Amino acid sequence: MVSSVLICGLVGWKALNWRSGSGSLQFPNQPIQVVVPYSAGGGTDTFVRIIEKSIAANEKFTQPFVILNQPGGGSTIGGRYVMGSRPDGYRLLCNNDALIAAQLAGIANFGYEELTPVAQLGTMSLVLIVREDSPYQGLGSLLEAARENPNSVRFGADIGSPAYFYAKELEETSPGSRFNYISTGGGQKRYSHILGGHLDVGIFSVGEFVGYLSPEGTPKDQNIKAIAILTAERNPGVLEVPTAMEQGFAIENGNSYYWFAPKGTPQAAVDKLREILDAARQDPTVVAELKKLSIIPDYRVGEELDRYLQVKKESLKRFAVNPPSGLPDFPAWVVGIVLCLAALVFLKYGRNHIKTSDTDSENSKLAIIVVAILLTYVICLQLGVSYVYATIPAIFLMGINLAEWNKQKLLPIAQLSILFSLGSEFVFTVIFSVPLL
Amino acid sequence: MQEAIQLLFTPTGLFLILLGTSLGVFVGAIPGLTGTMLIALVLPLTYGANPQYALTLLISIYVGAISGGMVTATLLRMPGTPASIVTTFDGYPMAQKGQPERALGLAVMASFVGGVISWGFLVLLAKPIATLSTKFGPFEYFTLVLMALVLIASIGGKSLSKSLLSGFLGILLSMPGIAAATGQSRLTFGINALNDGFKLLPVLIGLFAINQIFRDIINLKKKSQSKEIETKGLSLELADFRRQVLNMIRSSVIGTWIGLLPGIGANIGSVAAYTVAKNSSKKREKFGTGHDEGIVSAEAANNATIGGALIPLVAMGLPGSVVEAVLLGALVVHGLQPGPRLFGEHPEMVYTIMGAMLLANIAMAMIMGFSMRWLARISRIPSSYLLPVILVFCVIGSFALSNRIFDIWVMVAFGGLGFFLESNKIPLAPFVIGFVLGPIAEDNLSAGLMATNGSWLPIVTRPISIAFLALSLVMLILPRLKKKGLGFNREPLVSE
Known part of the structure; x- marks a missing residue:
């Protein structure tokens, strides 16, 4: 009873969401994701959040910026993610000179040329x-x-x-x-x-x-x-x-902050994004916050921005990156030790210690079925099937297999799969504002 | 100080503590969801709030999550959080023997005592440590980590070679990605997503949760024959408390100390305390079979790491664990820079952190006491409902960390690896420890060698560094002498 009410409520929420999403044809008609290639709380993250707050408070703009932290790999993980995203203006990257430095140092095999520069805003x-x-x-x-x-x-x-x-x-x-x-x-x-x-x-x-x-x-x-x-x-x-x-x-x-969109983003969307950022940087609270962080609120777009990036890159390009000398080759050492130990363990225990007698072959089959469902589920997510539509059948199939196709459990498991999928999406997207897949 | 106390005792303050602790306990009880993830997810919600309230909420979640893991660890042998891995060693067997109430009662008692003792250390040590901290350089950090690694080498299964293999495998798998010292990527085999290596969370979820779920499926029939575990709540006897006082104090001190070390979290604290409790117990052979001392040492230590880890965070702005890194982010977002200056300029923040930790521990014990029956139901949900949901939680948990499907694949792969290793009786704990400590050791050694242009000499010429080195040697040699001279057999820590 309670579960049916909950399911109705969640389905209603989903339907409402779907309709409002397709309401307006003008860009932007859904929230804009900003990928920050560093963890929350870092310098770039703090900066983006100041801008984000101002946009959320501005009544002129109906769609908020949503921040997505993708740290790691010297900022290349987040950068590459945006590079491979659909060029519709709904996913942006905010990074600093690290993007240029990473390319010159050989950490990244791509540079700002593979992205559409939207604006440069703020310099430390x-x-x-x-x-x-x-x-x-x-x-x-x-x-x-x-x-x-x-x-x-x-x-x-x-x-x-x-x-x-x-x-x-x-x-x-x-x-x-x-x-x-x-x-x-x-x-x-x-x-x-x-x-x-x-x-x-x-x-x-x-x-x-x-x-x-x-x-x-x-x-x-x-x-x-x-x-x-x-x-x-x-x-x-x-x-x-x-x-x-x-x-x-x-x-x-x-060290300047730059905003990028994926290559091929329509000019209209880029212009609109510039308008939003330009409004944000002129917001008195933003000006005050940036002053507190000693960030100069400079702003460049268009040709001026292209030139700025080019000069920046040329000026850094002169320098060779010299990896430090005198360091032992740690991975080689560890690989060697692991191989030695593996050989030792194999010689010592190699033959007789894998016993299969205590595993039930029927249950092993069940485990294999569940593994297959799990893998199919992850592949579906990888292929871009939306979270709810992938999760409902996955939970249902795993559950019903584990229940050995017991007819009495059919309905509760079906309810559970719908309830959990919609419920978890609700919790993550609405309460935690983390986009799920 | 007065301001902090007043703030914490407002209805909002108390509500946030209760809310945070309950959320933490609940999420901690669900395998595949960790406090780190919850804190990381709640952090954005606190941006607009008063920083004191924000920190109160986050610290309450932290305390709740570390404690919540004990429920499923005890009832299902599924550590709800990595921090409660060791609780499974004795909590689960005791519950299997029909004493789940006592197991959970002991665990809650130990958690509370561990939390309060480490809180005492936090209050006493934070300020002096702030001044001392700057004496540690790369070589000191390297030898410190080395010492921790040696200490940990004694955990694991019956075979030293298998433990070592597992440990080094962990170090090896922590290496792909961009090396901190050279800035070049290595062992990535051209896979760009590997530039940041394997992240701890998907690795842990895979090794422990996924591996365990499939083990459960294989043993599905067998399990249904075994006695169903029910718990009516907690049971706690005064005699138990008296018997465990010494063990609790010792384990809390160890937990606090391990928490202090950079990068080492609650899971290692509980492993270390468990090892020591076992080695100094008269009933060594009972460890791993549902022994009370085992549960108490693990749970006292893992909660004690919170206070320990908060010391370097508050005193130096250095995160002691993954959760601390998120908390550090929270402070910075609110414009507060932890470190010696925090004491002078924002004493109310320091006292809020300290007060929230104490109150959250009290709230944790209360929540556990009242809601254990309900929490324990998690283990009575039929596996056909529970396991698919947990599997999906594992998927979301791995994904939400940095919004990458790649991390889900990492989780699946490490699930397979964990299954393979355990099937071959290779223990997993040394693997995790190698995985966490390996990079810290390497980064510091590299930084040290870069500063000396490749000379290893400072390791033995710097006093703190040579002291750590000597201690590690003693710890390496002592058990062997004992073994040879006194005829002790090597005791397995993890029962198989």
Whole structure:
């Protein structure tokens, strides 16, 4: 009884959803997914969420942005996902210079050319950070040390990350200098390595720097200091930090955020997306939030954007990525050990220990049937069958097989499959706002 | 502090604690759904909320989820969350023997005590650790992880070679993807989706949930002959509490300590506490057959890891486990930077985190007490209803992590691997541990070697690092001396 009411309710919700989805013909008539190729809570994620909030609050736009975090692989997992998506404007990628760096470093075999650039919105200012009691109190002494004793200055930058390229640009301003690049992972780890004296210097965004800075009066070996900001002019948020230019080094760079759509997205959709983003960036709350994070609210579209991307790429392209030397070949070692141990185990136990007597052959058959249904189910999902239509028959078939086609259970299992499929979709899409397949 | 207390005791605060803990317990009780996933899914809902309320809700879910796993672990031998894998060793046999109430009662008691003890450590240690933390460099981290690996090498089945094989297989399968040190992808065989390697969640769901479901199907008939497990709730005797006090304190301390270590979660905490409890017990042979000490050590430790793992999170902004990484994200989203500065600038946040953890533990014990009968019904649903639903949950769980169908395939494949390994009596626990710790060891060793231009010398010249190394050697050699000199046989930890 309760279940029938619930099923009716859910079917009603689904039908309503289906109708409202096809109501308007004008783009956008459904929510727009923004793929963030990093985990929730990171810099890019925080930035996208500021924009998303403003769009949701704006009455002019009926469809919200929905954020999809797809972290991993140096931002290539999310990037590739958008690249292969339908070019209808309903799925976007927001990434920063990491997209360009990943391609140049050989981490990704695609670049921004394989996507449609929608807009560039926002640039993080970068600062060079040392421990407060560091011998390097300015760019001059830092680069001098790197020149006189190449590889002696430990620079925290993951190889192939944007920071690595910015550091290379810095090296270039003082010919002959060389940093020793050390991959330590994200900003947090870099920060604690600097405080612990395990790194000499690192590149951070101004927002990160302000976040990590301890109040005045903290002992000097427990605090950090920014020795240069890589912008043309000083940043009002951290006025005391001199620019690289002031110190006589011609380097100016920032890490910009870009919005991309898949290649082949219709121009009308791109224009509409630009309109939405343009409105969001002018929203006073967005301006205030970005200011708090020290993100410059610059904005580029069209030819200007293409040129900007091209210049960015050319400027980073000059630098070769040198993988670190002196590291043992870990995978080879582990493969070797695994093979040795496997041989040992096989010799010791090889012959006599697989007993099949205690498994019931009839139940093994049942297990194989369920495995087959599970595999078919996943293949259906892979082929793009929508979640509910794939899940209902999957649950029903698995259940009825496990119940050995008991007629009395036919109806309850059918009810369960419908109830669970619609119910789980409801919970995920409406309550958790996570799109299911 | 006053502000934090006032906030937690408002109707909203108490409601959030109850809601979060119940949600966590329920989701934790469903195999294939973990607290990590729930927290990751709830996080977006809290963006608009007051950060103190948001953290209260998330921490309550965390506490509830780690505890909720015990229900299915005990009644079904299906760990609801990875944290309760070890609870299956003794909880399930005890339930099979007709004492599910006592098994669950012990587990709830131990969870509560573990939570409260580790909470004490959190309150005492968070601030001093914040200052100390910066002394640890890559070599220290590497030797620290090495020590943990050696400690763990003693778990597993009867055969050391099989445990080692399993452990190294875990390390090997953690390697595909982009290597942190070189930034180059490796062992991906041209499959782009493998650029990020295999993710922990689908791997765990496959190894434990999928493998177990198919084992259940094969044993379907046999199971129906065995006694049906029913539970009327919890039962707890004062005598049990008195007998277990020492074990609970010891296991909670171990759990807290393991929780402190980076990247190592509740599952390893409970394994370590279980190993120690077994090695120091007079009734070693009873472990794995439904022994009370086993349940208590595992459950006290896995809840204690929460307080332990919150220490580096609050003190240094370093996540101690996967869930902590999500919690860190939550703090950052709300514009709060954990670390020494948090104590000075947002003390109310620190006290909210601490207070929420204590209250959530109390709520957890209450919820378990009142709703166990109902929760236990999960195990009485016929398998023809339950198993298909769990299978679909496993699929959604693997998918929702990062919205990739590839992860579902990973889960299916690791389900097959887990089935194969267990059929050949190769234990799975060392595999998981190798899988989690391998990358941490490698990343730190690489960072260290890059800093020294390839020299291994600092491992033995840095005092903290050599101390960890010496400890690992002692742990490696000591059991062998015992075995040879005193004639002890190698005891299997996992009953087969």
